[in-house]
Amino acid sequence: MTTKNKPNRLFTEKSPYLLQHAHNPVEWFPWGEEAFDKAKRENKPIFLSVGYSTCHWCHVMAHESFEDQTVANMLNKDFISIKVDREERPDVDHIYMAVCQAMTGQGGWPLTVFLTPEKKPFFAGTYFPRSRKYNRAGMVEIIAQLAGKWKEDPDRIREAADQVITETTSRLLENHSVGVMSEETIHEAFRMYESNFDAENGGFGSSPKFPTSHNLSFLLRYYQKTGNARALEIVEKTLDSMHRGGMFDHIGFGFSRYSVDEKWLVPHFEKMLYDNALLIMTYIEAFQVTGKAKYAEVAEQIINYVLRDMTDEGGAFYSAEDADSEGVEGKFYVWTPDEVEDVLGIDEGDLYSELYDVTESGNFEGHNIPNLIGTTMESVARRKQIPLDELKQRIEAARVKLFAHREQRIHPGKDDKILTAWNGLMIAALSKAARALDKPAYAEAAAKAAEFLLRELRREDGRLLARYRDGEAAFLGYVDDYAFLVWGLIELYEATFELRYLREAVQLNAEMLRLFGDEEKGGLFFYGSDAEQLLTRPKEIYDGAMPSGNGAAALNLLRLSRLTYDAKLSQAAEVQLQAFAGAVASYPPGHALTLAALDFAYGEASEIVIAGDPAKPETQHMLRTVQRQYLPNALLILHPPGPAGEEVRKLIPLVQDKLPLGGQATAYVCQNFACQAPTQNLEELENLSSKH
Template structure:
């Protein structure tokens, strides 16, 4: 952030991204009615720039253009300039990104859009250099040309804005019904995943490679459902190669946003909370399915990173870490062999460099990204004649020393705002990990985060808010905030059996349906009926960087309806799936979380009630027997004795008449509305629940 100029209006904002531009010579406004009123009063078009704080090319464009006095003069003279943090206002970003994709065939950030004073877009793109290069028009010529067109014929520009708005609205609101979702949709999705799978490197497509962990989670569900070994093989290949590659931080843990190559070697170095939360879930699921400790280890390492580097003192989780430090992408993460040798000594330095692929010439701009793509620890141990446990210990000792050395470097910027939706995903991840690995400390971390969100990001009237930073909660929550938090609270209940979390989930889900539901056509709008009404009111069903809120909501409603015996919720879930049947049927792999809901709806969903005193070891053994298993379509409920049991019965009627027999912990397993004989044998419970 340049501070050679006086501050502009963004200095009063809380967003780390907006604050990065607070000392630009550009006369920035935050998104506000004031900005558009001034644009109308002065009859100027609007320059809208959307990005986020850890976006590398946003930094590049800021340095090249927004810190440049000449460009600032042009913008200040002929435009009203508005900056938006896409993570605070995904509603604005969603709409204008659709405009960019429609006008140019591509999208990304920074997002650059020129609007009429009525918010109608007439020109859009992503990154533009200061002057023409990379076969891209430069900001200097774009600004000059568009200012000229506005001066010469503003009505023609307004007509173009109206046309673009109409076409974009139609695209976003096009009828998504018309298809039919059946079990065959799941099989069609699997066939499409197979056709797009990179058998050599794992993952889907060519490059850049994104982790898209929700696709892998669907394939694990499909394997559970069908026993198809190819589904599991695709998951394992991808998880193994992703972790061995340079996209994984082998020194400090956690995954970067994506790999720029097909081999997972060179990452785009930013780390996002949502990616790491989703990947914890998938690695945990893979551990439950296969029993392979390596998947549990990766999940635990990611959690170590999040709890160490991405956790607020109040217990909630920060959003992201930048790719850049000292203005250089990846500088914090790369190494030379000489530096490694200085830290570790010659023998251990040579060992580390050999195993983690470090060379004199480097694998990234003359330096090295540690990776295991050319070896495994087991094969390295055999080759060097070192016992595997001894090799692992030496490498762990080396890692700790390298980490301590790296900590003294200039760190990448951290976006420390707290987003409700992304915290919901991390609460889910920690809850799943706590159950599968018997780690109560993970449940405690999830509880602390949930309590923070429910306390700090809700108004007195119960309305959920989207962002918290520096003591301020702001922006009415979007459908993702509700759907991901509700999902996290359901998972947290099934981990801690604190009934308050399930109550909150039920209430927030009801609020979501009221605020976002489309009674005419079904599905959930992206922003609420009480929010600022933008050019159009879209619904999102496609899984992008994160899975869609509509898909998450469908799965939540199915689970809550089974727990609470709420027939209206069951009907709402069915309508939710059918509302998007057309879109999902056209390309099932683009809707993995909706497919998970479909599998739950049409598969063999089960309810497992453990009736017993949670303070007794026999009850805990039964709970653990269920929790460690991979049971994606099962619901687990604890029915304790006494007053606590009465409260459970009020909220969860399915526990009625399911009592401890003879005063001993007893398990009841019900599937497809039929219950098996109760059991008090843990092994029998494992067999009953696993089918």
């Protein structure tokens, strides 16, 4: 971004995205009363621009228009310009994105909306070039036309804006369709996933392709529930294809946000924390279901990336890495054969290039994205007559050298703000990995992040906040912040059996219901009753790139109700599922996490209590026997002896009469509030738990 201009009002903000625009000649305001008061006082419409720091087309529009003096002069003369980071204010983004979709039939970022001084929208779109091109109207002509129309007849524009609000509100309320879901909804979801599956390339539909790993997690549940092998085939084909493609960073690890083609070759190079958290979970689950080490390896590679590049010194996790470096998308990640040869030498360079599709012609704008789409380690080992283990060692040595060389390049920008919701997902992911792989270090990393959030992102009154950066926590937490953090804390309890995390989950869950609950119609609003009240108060149930807060909350409510025997939570979960039943039934594949909650509610959920001293090997063996299994509808509880056990009994009444028999670690497997005979035999425990 240009720095020759004097700073505007964004200069004092913490958001990396807003700071990118702090020296634009546009006289930007952050979202707030100062901007709205000025708009009303001067009777000027508002130009609202919403984006995020790692958004490629946001960068393009900023360079073309917001750094351009002509565009800036036009905006400064006739509009009040407001810049919003969608990751700090997802409530604002959510509502005006719905406006854009209602008015144009599509959405995306940058989001461009023109508002009346009362915040009512009358024109919307996404990326606009400075002047007309790509068959798109240009900013110069749009600004001139809208400024002229406002001066001619502002009342007419206000009337049109009222109609837009009516239509948008109607669209937002479509999510809320009360009914009753049944297990048939789960089967219908599978049929629709199957019909949309790309059998050749993996994934669903055509390009662009997003990982949407929560859909794959649902299919793993479905496989376990029904034994339908097709569900597992879809998951494995997709996970394998994504990992082989260029969307996975084969040199530094981690996944990009999506693939622009159907083969997963060319990514949109930005890396988002939430994608990588969700993918860790799904690869771990695939490992648990299949026992195939390759899925555990991918999960650990993602974790390696997150702990190396995306972790704050305080233990929390950064938000994203940009697609661009030096103003060029993907420049940091691509290679030529000569570059590879310079780093590795001729023999090793040729070997690496043959395996990873690095050619003179290139596979991306004359350069190469390393990928395994057309080849495998096994095929190259056979062709080169190299033992497979030797080839793997040589390729790993090559990767380490290429990574070290790549580190000397100019890195893409990093959005180092800490978002509560996304951190909650990563805490959940690391906790799952710690259990399944018996890696306590992952649980330690999750615990460190949880402690950071609970310490730095809560006010003294306990209210959760959404964003932390540069020593400042701000913005009242949204439903996703509460739901995803509660999810993470439940998973962290099952990884560490530290009762404090479960207590915090119960407390935050109660606060979530109080702040976001709709007592009249059920479900949870996106922003709290104590927050700024916008044009409307939406509820989100659709699972997009991330699962919805309402879906996560439904599953949390069910798990906490079973742990604490709190009938109110069970009832709240039932209301939660009923509140959105119509929307879910209308398109089941768009609601994977809600379907997981439905499966938990109406399936065969169970509790597994291990009573024993956690310091003793037999207790640890029992815990690990359960933890390595894929048991999505089971809750694992440790009931230790002594004062610690008393604390557990206060919070989890189920364990009251479940004691170590004869002083030896003992397992109790319970389903539908009835328990099997206790066992001290590991093989019997594995058989018992695997049935639940």
